[in-house]
Amino acid sequence: MKTNDDQSRIKANFSRAKLLIIDDNDDQWMLIRRAMQECLSEVTPIRASTPEQAIDLLSDWQFQEWEIPKLILLDLYLPDSQEGWGLLRQIKTMPSPFNHIPIVMFSSSSSAEDISTAYQLGVSSYVVKPTDFKDWLSYFQEIRSYWWETITLPPIQYTF
Template sequence: MKSNDSYQENKANFRQAKILVIDDNNDQWLLIQKAMQEVLPEVTVVWVSETTQALLLLEEWQTQEWEIPKMILLDLYMPENSDGWNLLQQIKRMPSPCDRIPIVMLSASINKTDIRTAYELGVSSYLIKPIDFQDWIAYFQELRTYWWETVTLPPLQYKL
């Protein structure tokens, strides 16, 4: 049983919670959006379909603490995997707090090299994209349980 203090700490993950979804596939986005609305209704979801859009948003948000997403869901193939790798590396080179945002790599790829490279480049998790809507629901229920209800995320710290 959780103490009230630890419950309140974990609840902090929901405060002003935002997830940035970076995926160039509109059909995948529609599934992700609908599943997230069902499972994480209190979370604001922002979608971009291009790597340049993602970088512009993150650069804009990096000085606005209330805008920083709690997590990034990044598609590897944007449309090529080199695009996903480049974006991941650019985010990891950004100033704090953007470089500390947990990044979950989403991909249809089950290639072991892709998985290994993703972790070597600093993703927090690598998840193979579900195929049908019910699997997306199950995926986001697990994501909610782990990232929002179990893990305690540190407050974002700005470096001056």
């Protein structure tokens, strides 16, 4: 049973909630957006299809805390892993609050080396991408349950 504290935390997590999705595949984006509409309709998905677009968005949000996403989904292959690793490193070296946004890396790769490297570089989670829409629905239901209904997301705090 959810307590008043649980309800307050969940409400805070959903407040102005945005999810930055960095994926270069248009077909995957269509599946992601559709699954989010069904499972996370309160959250606004924002897509960047290149590392440059992602950095531009984050830079634009530098002084607009209401625009900062509460979570980032980062595809490792943009289209190759070097771009994904490079973007992850860039985000992790950005000033606060950007370097504190939880990052879930998702990829078609189940390589132990990729998974290990991702955690060494600071991702919060690593998930192998679903292959069909039913699995995307399950994936986003789990994201909803864990990232929005279970944990407390960090508040946005700028450091200058």
